Amino acid sequence: MDRIMEPSAGAAVVWSLAHGVLYVAAIYVSMALVRVEGASIHDRDHPHIIKRRMYGAGVATLLSLAISGLLLHRWRAQQGEGVPGVLALLGLDVRAALPSTIVSLVLVGLLFLGPLVLDNLDGVFAWDSLKRVPQSLWSQPECMRNYVVGPATEELVFRSAVVALWTAAGISTELCVLVSPVIFGVAHVHRAVSRYVSENIPLGSVVLSTVLQLAYTTVFGWIAAALFVRTHSVVGPIAAHVFCNVQGLPDPSRIANHPQYKYPIWLAFVAGLAGFLVLFEPMTRPGVFVPSLRYTKAL
Numbered sequence: 001m002d003r004i005m006e007p008s009a010g011a012a013v014v015w016s017l018a019h020g021v022l023y024v025a026a027i028y029v030s031m032a033l034v035r036v037e038g039a040s041i042h043d044r045d046h047p048h049i050i051k052r053r054m055y056g057a058g059v060a061t062l063l064s065l066a067i068s069g070l071l072l073h074r075w076r077a078q079q080g081e082g083v084p085g086v087l088a089l090l091g092l093d094v095r096a097a098l099p100s101t102i103v104s105l106v107l108v109g110l111l112f113l114g115p116l117v118l119d120n121l122d123g124v125f126a127w128d129s130l131k132r133v134p135q136s137l138w139s140q141p142e143c144m145r146n147y148v149v150g151p152a153t154e155e156l157v158f159r160s161a162v163v164a165l166w167t168a169a170g171i172s173t174e175l176c177v178l179v180s181p182v183i184f185g186v187a188h189v190h191r192a193v194s195r196y197v198s199e200n201i202p203l204g205s206v207v208l209s210t211v212l213q214l215a216y217t218t219v220f221g222w223i224a225a226a227l228f229v230r231t232h233s234v235v236g237p238i239a240a241h242v243f244c245n246v247q248g249l250p251d252p253s254r255i256a257n258h259p260q261y262k263y264p265i266w267l268a269f270v271a272g273l274a275g276f277l278v279l280f281e282p283m284t285r286p287g288v289f290v291p292s293l294r295y296t297k298a299l
Contacts, residue, residue: 007075012169015071016162016180020187023060023157030056050141057153064161065090075168089164091234099290100236103283104227108240110279111223113272115250117265121258151241158184158221159228159237173229181221185214220244230284 005011031052043049072086087093109116136143162183166176189210224237255265283289 026060100231100233104236114269
């Protein structure tokens, strides 16, 4: 027990896995405690089930932040470092919030430039639709889950609570970005099991959808982890997560609906990806757009 309380890569990984288990377990426990008439705990889109899941995710998030905060406090004290750096390591320093948000949205906006052009051609961003967003958030639990609670809790757990421990344990930035999101991806596998049990979907289809979801969540996890490490804030990754949930997976087949703009749309896809890759490093460089915080030099 003492080993996992000391600052080491092994302890960081163990606690990170514990955060993932806690997050998923809290969701199912919250649903099991209160039975909903006419709904199974696997019916993740039932309004009452959604509310129970959000409650469980919220509790798990607070517990994970508290656990990581206490561990970071202990580890920094052992290393003779100050306590104020704990909030910065968790990505909760308010000084970095706004720059992180702006930089993150610009970068993921570039990544989705092609789909955004298609959305504009399809009239998805009509002002009448945008005006209904706040009302939808409060009246539709599914919207609140997808665009507020889900992104916030997942980033606070799998970025703030997890990556902060990896960084404090001396794990390299490259491993933090490339490996830690695997925990985020695996934590979503329970959805596939739930679908297989509740919807009687063929096992082959479930496996395929699980692999695709794991790939997508891992790739997004790489981006979110890199934004967290580079911008020193969890707010930017949360904003990027919301944006990606709104956009969904890019669907190039939509280009066929606008044959007269086929080449400009493809150009937008390629230019957006190139812009993201070229601008990521300079835009997230400390001291350029993102502040260089005193307590986050290790990041």
